Structure formats: structure tokens, C-alpha cells
Amino acid sequence: MSEPAEFLALALVKAAPLIFAALAGVLCERAGILNIALEGQLAAGAFVAVAAAAATGNALAGLAAGVLAGAVLGGVLGFAATRFGVDQIVAGTGLNLLAIGGAAFGLVVIFGQPGASPSVASLGAPGAHLLIATALACAFALHLVLYHTPWGLRVRACGENPRAVASAGLDPKSIRLLATTVGGALAGLGGVYLSLGELNLYSDGMSAGRGFIALAAVIFGRWTPLGATGAALAFGALSALQFILQRSGVPSELMQALPYLAALAALAGIAGRARAPRADGVPYVE
Amino acid sequence: AGSSISKASMRLGMVTDIGGLGDKSFNDSAYAGLKEAKARLGAEIEVLESKSAADYQPNLTALADEDYAEIYAIGFLMNNDLAQVASNYPQRRFAIVDAVVDRPNVTSITFKEQDGSFLAGALAAMVTKSRTIGFLGGMDIPLLRKFEAGYAAGAREIDPRVTVLVKYVGSFEDVASGKELAGVLFNSGADIVFVAAGKSGLGAFDEVKARDHDYVIGVDSNQDALIPGKVLTSMVKRVDVAVFRVARDARERRIPRGTLELGLAQDGVGLTDFAYTKAIVGAAAIARLARLRRAIIDGRIVPPSTREELAAFRPVALR
Amino acid sequence: MRTAAIGGVVLLALAASAMELAGANPLLGFYALLRGALGGPHQIAETLVQTTSLLFPSLAVALAFRAGFFNIGAEGQLVIGGLLAGLLGARLHLPGIAGLPLVLSAGALGGALWGGIAGALRARFGGNEVVATLMLNVIAALLANYLVVGPLHSPGAVGPETAELAPSLWLPTIAPGTRLTVAMPLGLLVAAGVALLLSHTVFGYELRASGANPQAARRAGIDQQWIALAAMLLSGGIAGLGGATIVTGVLHRFNVALSPGYGFIAIAVALVGELDPLRVVFAAFAFGILQSGSLTMQALAHVPKDVVTVIEGLIILALSARRFAPSAGRLRADERTG
């Protein structure tokens, strides 16, 4: 492979899970629910997909199960946030521990071994490529949904002023619940990409902070699907670049810090005046 | 009869470092040694895992408070805490892997990773067709640099013109990045990559599967069977053997023996036996590896364990 | 309130079934949790050690949140604080009287610097603090590893850590034979200080006003850029001081694994404590029980580490429903339309 082609391919590979998670973040936050459990949703999606693929021998069944797992976790967050009015950050912290610990424990219960699962049926290279394309397609789809459908309008309204939504005769709680569930499903798909797309196993800690980087991408992208996708792609490109540039002799940590330093620098310039949805993270109580 | 009573009463305890069980590395290897002690010596075993550096001391203390015949601290990260606990509990016996704790009731077990890695590098340099080989590390820490330095020196010993590409994942857990970085190494011309990256290494193993003429070298445990034919060999570090040996000593009430430095001579480190790759490696190379091994044991070759030592390393050029 | 109580019971039941599934006795598990945390003087001391380690970053988070600054970066600030304290401490040969304050100040300074970067980015460019602090966390970890292993490597250190500090630089213990040091009263002092600062000083008043309603604060002549910067210097300083107390009080050296994520758990602690410094102390104690008792769950009740994590997650989830805690989101709620 030529260097530029390798770089581009690698950038896309790195970006794909970030895109899924960032889109999930965009959807949830536009509805007014701060989803810091993206990391846990990635892990849950990745693990459950592997477990289901192992049980059925079918990678597609794994994919479906992984998406479902993400959706369930998203739903739990949405439910807790709308019905109990919980603090979304605290709940998200709890859900992250729950999902990551649960997956680690699941390895022992289901596969009888800690740390990492054995190899299972994966989606293979075509599947991974298809998932990358899906990530990009999801970005456009979410853009269309948010800005060109009635539901999207309602979601955005919920993120700004749920009382106004209620006084328009709608139920902001159900809208938020649906948004977090769909968001969770997207993040779950990101997890599936990691475990069954790029690889064929689940390993503890394999989400490796991607959920948090996705949170940053949401903000960089100013809470828009296309913007967040752009930010995720930029993160992917920077990671790819650091992979390629690493050389013996140059401190590896310096190279590894590159994407984060770049983001910090960009913050000073580009994303200065980003504004969160007004009701982002604010519980709605009648 | 007497022996069966004492058999039943021996308890062995182990505290893992933050990597925990399932790392397919020294924690698992140590655990295997413990399980062997359970099977062969009838010991009762207990494992406590740690979530941070602050957990080591409470975990060690929890075990020391009970009647354990031997308490293992697995990992160099625990050296200070073990020193502390060992002096608080002079009547208990402890052992630590990968670090030296100078206390009368502690057995320290260390390995000459650079020696085994030297052989791995030599093998890679003999097998490579592209004259480029790779090293994939987990985190850039002194322990890993022993692997890196030994490996590069081994390659230099065979052929100074072989290029050694080095990359670090920055994590022992990021499987996807491990795969991607392995891909970068292979795409940059390396056809053999020595993978010392914990769970991140699983990704490298996955990457090599689809590549016809590329190979990996495993680490710590025998990983040859993970992808038969694609793992040239594994540079094993027999923590299990050491753990078992210490348990047997405890069983026989031998006094602790200070530092146990395990190298090639003690079979503490070494390469596996090419069960699936004899055809690729070839008998000549295997013979040459045996000669190199002897040379290291005899002290004619001293593999470097840091980058500085590597810079100063000159091939001995055995013929 | 009743639904929250029901939710709590359900979550505890889930925790019990997780233990059951792991082949452990749930009753024994919960008993072990409590015994491990509070079962004796040693256990209580360890719980207080954990409480203290959590308290500093939690106060840091609470202070920043009160200023409307969403500091997700206490973890990085703590690491840098610990790093500076460790690097200096390992090289310093001074009596404790002079050396300890120096080492602790170095930690506070490091944390302040790290928090100050995020504060300055927002004050100067309006850069989003969540992104800044998230990025700074990763950079802190990489920087620590680089310095400790690379250019500032201490001879003799095997792992990613500094050499041991001279015993004169260890924080004095307050309960002999335990790791409980004066870090705890120091933490309480900081909590009291933050409480006083917020409720009794002009600076605290202006800080709270900026957090509660930036527009009204601006009209009241409050310089929000200065507040953002000052709040982050302070917040980072407190987290950094916390890192320094772990180095001087618990580990006696800097180690890259010095925190199991205290800075992240601190966010939950601060919010459960409703951003009130004194209530944060109690919240930190509750989380301290969880942290230290969970070790005994492993040892005594044979609950695997991962199940312990699951149970922690469930308990935190239960705590989140305790009340409508004023998250930063809610602080922003004062800006209403119309």
C-alpha cells in the first residue's frame, strides 16, 4: 500500500468507532441527556456481540445483540434520567462501571476465562468495511433525522426547552427516552465494530477511552452529526498519523500525545464559541 | 500420613498487579504455577486482584493476617509495598516476581528477558526475507525495554543490516490499536513482529492471520498454538515454574533463598520448540540458535537490557 | 423520594444476584464490604485513606462546578500534582519540616498549572473546558510516563515510578501502624477552607454568581474570565495537592498507577455531595467505604474483582437517584428563555 492510501485507510478505521459513539452523544445531548456512559455502551456492545456470536456461531446475530445491548444501556440511562430525574453524570459514571465490570465478569461466566474471549465468528474484512460505510451513512442519516423530520425537531426542542415541548402537548420524557435508546444502539454498534468488525474477540478494556474521546468530538462538532463526524475523522487521522510517525528514538509518548495536543490547540482557535443545547443534562420535572 | 496432614494445611496466596488475571502474561502464568501447586501439592489457593497502586498494601496485608505458607506479589509495581508488609510480618514468607526486595523472608524472582528476547531477535533476523523486522510493545517502560533491547541486539548479532522497527501501543489493553500498529509495521516492510504488548498483542495476532508471508513472535506464555504456523515461536517467561518451585520449597520448609534470577540456563526464559514452524525456520537456524543460547549461558554474549546498552552492543560474530 | 428508595432496593437486589451468579454468598458479600471498610481500627483507617484520596479531587470538582466550570480533569491534575511532588521529593534531601511543605506545594502548583491551562483556554479563547480537561487527562498520563521512565528516570526504579522519598518527606501517620496520615485532617481543612471561601468571601460570592447566572454576574461587574482562570487554578491546585498527599502519604513515591480513577469518581462524589464542600466530605466517606470494603469482598466473600466493579456501578447508580443533585447542567438552568 502506498503511504497516503495507508494513512487514509487507517484514519477511517480509527475514526469509525468514534463516529458511532459521537453520533450517539449528539443524539442524546440534543435531546437534553448528557450521556457520559458512551464508554460503557461501547464495551457492552462489543462484549454482547461476541457472546452472541459465540453462542449462535453467527456474526450477524452478534451484531444484532450488540446493538441491542447498547440500546438497553442507553434506555436505562434515559429511563433513570426521565423517570427518576437522576443526576445524569453520576448515573453515567455508574453505568460505565456496570458495563465494563459486567463485560469482564461475563467473560468468566460465559467463556470461563478472564481477560479476553476466544476468537469467534467475525464480520470479516467486508463486514468491517461495510460498518465504516455505515458509520458515515449514519452521520448523514442522523443529520436528516434531526433537521428534516418531525421527530428530529422534537428532539432538538427537548434539548433546548422541555417545558416548551410539554406545553406543545408532547411528552418530553418519552422523546428523551427514545433518543437515548437509539443513541445507545449507535454506540453499541460502535462496540460491535471494534469486537466483530475489526477483530473477532472481546478483550477487557478494549474500548480504551474511545467513549470519552467521542464526547470531545461531540463538542468539537458543535453538537451536530456532521460536525461530530468531522471531529471524529480528525481524531482518527491524528491517531493514524501518530501510528505512522512513531520512530525509535522519538519518545513514543510524545507521538501518542499528538492527537490530544492537536485537539487542545484547535480548541484555542476553532471550537471557541460552541454552545451546548440549553437543557443539556438538565432533568425535566413537571 | 504426616505428609497428607501438612498437604491439606498449606495455603498459598497471590496478589496480582493492576493488570489482573487474564492478561495472558505473567499474572496468568503465575496463576498457572499456583494451580499446579494446588494439583500436585494439594495447596489451597487464594488470589486477590488490585485496582490501583494503593490496593497492593491492603491486599498483601489481608493475606498476611491469615495463615498462608507463601504469599506471592506478582509484578514489580509491588516492590515497595511488599518490603513494608514483609517487615511488618517477619513470621510470614513472601515472594515477588520481576523485582528484588531485600528482606530475609522474601524470595525475589527475576528473569533475564533480554536473553530470551535476544534469541527471538536472532531468529527473526535469520528468517526475514525483507531484512526488516518489527517490535510491538505495550507501554514504553523499563521492563519492556529489556525485551526491545535484547531483540534488537539479537538481530544485530545475525545481520547488522537488518532494520528493527519499534512501535508502542501506549496501552496493554487496546486490542484494536495493537492490530492497527501491527498493520503499520507489516506495511512498512517488516515481515516478522515480536509482540510484547499484553492484551493489545491479541490484535497483532489477528492482523498476521490474513498475511501470507508475515509472522509474529509471541511472548510470556507459549502462544504458538494461537495461530498454528503463523507464530514463529514464543519468548516464554516461566513465571509458573518459578512460582511452583517456591511453593515446593515452602512445602518442604526450606528457608527462602533470596534472589532467584532466572535466565536461559535455568529455563526461566527461552524460545518454544517450533512445533508448527520447523519447516519455515529450518534446521540450520535452529542449530544456530542453540549455539547462541550456549554463548549467552557461558557469558560470551551479554545481551543488553536498556537502550543505552544496546547502543554500545557489538556483535560477537560467532562462527 | 419513594420511587428513589424503590430504585435503590432494586439495584441492591441486582448487586446481590450478581454475587449469586459469581458463586458468592451475597449476604457474606455485603457483610464483607462493611467489615472490610469498618470492621476494625485498621479497616477504618484504610477507609479513611481512601476517603482522603477521593476528598481532594472531589473538592476540586465541586469548586470548579460551582464556578460553572465543568472540570472533568481532576484526574490529570491529580497525576501532575503527584508527579511533581514525586520528582521533587525523590531528589530532595531536607528535613521534613522544610521539605514536606515544599513537596506538597510542588504538587499543588503542578495541579494548578494543569487546571490553569484549561482555565486559561476558556478565559482567553472561550475554549470548551470539557474537551480541554479530557485531553489534558490523557496528556498528563503520557507526560508522567515519559518523564518518569525517560529523562527524569530515577536510578533503581524498576517500573514507571520515581525512587522512594526519604522518610523525612513522608507525611506523619496519625494512627500508628496504618497508612492514615495527616493528609486526612489536611483534607478536612481544605474542605472547610473551600466552604468558607464559597460562603463568606467576595471571591467565593463572585465565583458562585458566575456559575449560577453568568449574564447577571457580568452585569454585577464580575470578571468571568478572571473567575474561570482563578477557579481552575484553585481547583487544579486542590487536586494536585491530593496527588501529592498520595505520593507523600500512601506510596512514598510517584507511580503512574497512583490513581484508580479518583479524579473521575470524584465527579460522582462531588455531585452526590451536591457541590457543597461539607456534604462532599460525607459523600467521599461513602465512596471510601466502597473503595476499601470492596477489597475485602474479594478476600473474604470470594466476589471477583469485576463483580465488585459491577456492584460499585450499581451503588453509584442508586446514589444518583438520591436527590436531584445540582449538576452543572442545572446550574446553567438559570438562563431561561423569555
Added chain:
Amino acid sequence: MNVPGRAALELRAVRKVYPGNVCALDGVDIELVPGEIHALCGENGAGKTTLVEIAAGELRPTSGSVHAIGNVGLVHQHFELIGRLHVWENVVLGFEPRRGVRLDAEAARARVRALSQSYGLELDPDALVEDLPVGIAQRVELVRELARDPAVLIFDEPTAVLAPAEIASFFATVRALAARGAAVLIVTHKLGEIVAYAERATVLRAGKVVARFGKGQIELDAIARAMVGGEIPALAERVVTALGMGLVARDLEAGQGAHALRSASFEVRRGEILAIAGVEGNGQSVLADAIAGVVPSVGSLELEGTPLQGGARERIARGVRTIPGDRQREGLIVSWSLVENAVLGDQDRPPVRKGIAIDRVAAGRRAREIVERFDVRTTSIRTTVATLSGGNQQKLVVGRALAGAPRLLLAYQPTRGIDVGAAALVQSSLIAARNAGAAVLLISFELDEILALADRIAVIYRGMLSATMLRDAFDRGTIGALMAGAQRAS
């Protein structure tokens, strides 16, 4: 249509107790008849907002019943609009026109245009709501409710933010609506409007109905007496004062876009009230903000002979005090207590500041002074401001601005949303400040208020300030025409 005489909305024995045992409504009966305009009035905190929110189903009563035929629409005073959505999006939220699964934006825009045309409410469907001045935002909320074809439409103080001409057209709209068979309930503090437009009126005091006025019985004085339970205090006397130089503004420019201030030169003497008349959105809020030091400006500003520079902090130190236009967003921290709010802006100087500390005793004293002098109705000075009624929140803001003996007082719509009694109190205190030698800049959309208070007057239109006129030269017609932009008409 509805059978005449049959109630479109009926509330029986409605009682509402807020947490903290605040009884806001105590056995209220009210019924609305289709085709009629019904006024609801009462002092601040009497329970009007609570009542209409219950009527609209947004709030659950503690006891009592609510029956309605058809949709009940409520136009809030603190609007429930979504600032970062466009006008059309706000209007169609909840019953969006569709084309397949897609939102039909064109149809939605057309609907907004049609509605605004049929009621004579000019609106740009593509404007972002947060960019709109309050008066226009009010229109959006109105159109939003109209789009839902309500059988009952309730307005909570709809005219508080409208200019005279807008008020007339607003009532024309409401009449048109009533003529089509809707029942209309209007909460208002402006008694003149009730007399002019309402057919029935109900007066609340302390959560109880204290008077009802039927067709033909509506009379200003009677309503006012019923509201306050006595006579309305007269305005303070204007005392001639020394006319030293106060504020001098030359070629002042600030802000950007439609609501920018393009050029203003004027002076306000000490002991004088200069009123700036104008329809909301013509640059007056930027003018006030520029003087307060909240937005940057070009041109020169002098106070008592010394240049007025720096930010809000420096200007507060010079004695510049403000009554901001939006009390909840700009004036108060509603989650804080009255005490803490009472010293906001003065936190940095004595007597509130003592060394690095806040003197809590002094702050408490300040709060008590304001509460007493301005009759702020509250259970305690330690309760949060959020629990105060809107009018009482306003009194707190006004009291705070006057407590510091201002050199320059910027009063932006100071009596917005407060009852007649309180309004008289606020207006009297503006005059008292003037008499005490402060320069007072009054920005108001209400001609009556301007005519009652001003010594001199200027009109602002599209960011340009007219020449000032003396008190004697006041002429309703001229001012009205200038406010509407007819410069050459004078």
C-alpha cells in the same frame, strides 16, 4: 360553534398549595364564556399565574375541578419558546406538517405566514427566536397558540412588552379571535386596557376572588380599589433640583445587526429624568448595555465631567446602577436567597465587602431595607428568589438599584409586570432618586409611564436617537409618530 352562554372553561373551588405551605389559590371559581374577553387582575403574588397555569392544564390543582371544551392555549409571560429554533419550528412543534416521513418546512412556513397575515401579526418564519426582541417573541408565542385553533386562549400579561401601536393591534387580534367564538382570558396589570377591551373582569387578592365585574360594570377606580384593597398611592412630587451635568453621550455606537445602536448623542442632567421612548428592538437595550459597560461601544461617554470607562465593575464604582430589562436572566440569580441577590453588584465595596469577606450582617440589613421599602412579599429574606412572584422579583431588582444612592440610574422598563400599587411605588422612587440628584435614564415602551415621569424625552427608532424635547413640548401624537419611524411627520 359553541352554544352562547355555555362556559368554554369552568374552574370550581380551585385550591393550590405550593410546597412550603404557600397557599396561592384558595377556593377560586371562574368561568369563561365563548366570544368574550375576560380580564383577570390582582396584585403581584395574588395567584393569577398559578390560576391560568391550572386552567391550561400545566399545573395540577391541590383540589377543585377544571372543565374545558376544546383546546386551551396559554401564552406565558415568561415565554415557553425555544430560542435556538426558528419561528416556524416553534410554531409547528407537536403537529408538524409532513411530506412522507419528512418534515414539510415549506408548508410550515406557509402556515406561519397565513396565520400572521390573517391576524395582522407580521412575522418572519425564518428568524431565529433568540434574535427576536421580546415584543416579537410574544407574537411568536401568540401565533403558536393560534395555530392550534384554541377554544380558550389565555394570556398572562401579554401587553407588558408591547408598544402602544402594538397593543392596539394585539387587541384587534384578540377581538377577531373572540368574534370567531373563542373564549379569551387576559391577565393584566394595565387597568386602562381592561376598561377599553374587556367585557368581564375578576379580581384576585391573596388567592381569593374579591370582586367580579359583569358586562357594563367595568370601571377603573373600582377595579383598582378591589385589587389593592384601598387607594392607590399618588406619585411622588417632582422637586426642582440643581441641574449639574450628569451623563453626556456623544456619537455613541454599539452592537451589530438589526438591533444595533447606530448613533446617539444626548445628555442627562443630575436631578433629571430623560426618557427614551421607542418600540422594543430599536436599539434601546444595546444603548443601556453600552452605558452599563456590558457591551463594548464607540463614541464618548462622560459622567459628571469625567469619562465613563472600563467594564461594568468600574462603572458600578462610579455610581451607575441598572434595572435590567429581563429580571430573571440579567438581574437575579433565582436559585439564591433574597439576601444574596440584594447585594449583587455591590459585593465588591463597603459596606458589603469587609476585607476579603462578605459582611453577611450588612447584606441582611440591605435585604431587609429593600423588602420593607418596596413591599416585597416574601415569607423570609432567606428563601430563594425563585419562589417570589414575578412582580415581587421586579421590586427586588428595583430596590437593589436604588439602595446604593445611584449617580446614574439606568431604568429599563422598570414597571414591567408589576401591579398598579407597586408600579406607583417604583415610579415614585425613580422620582425620589431624581430629586436626590441622580441622573435618571428611563427606557420605556409605555407612553403613559414616560409622560408621567420624564423631564425630557427622546425617541429611538432603528438605532437612531431623535433630538430631545422638553417636558412642556410633549405631545402624544408626535411621539407616537416618531416611535413608528415617521420622522418627517413632525
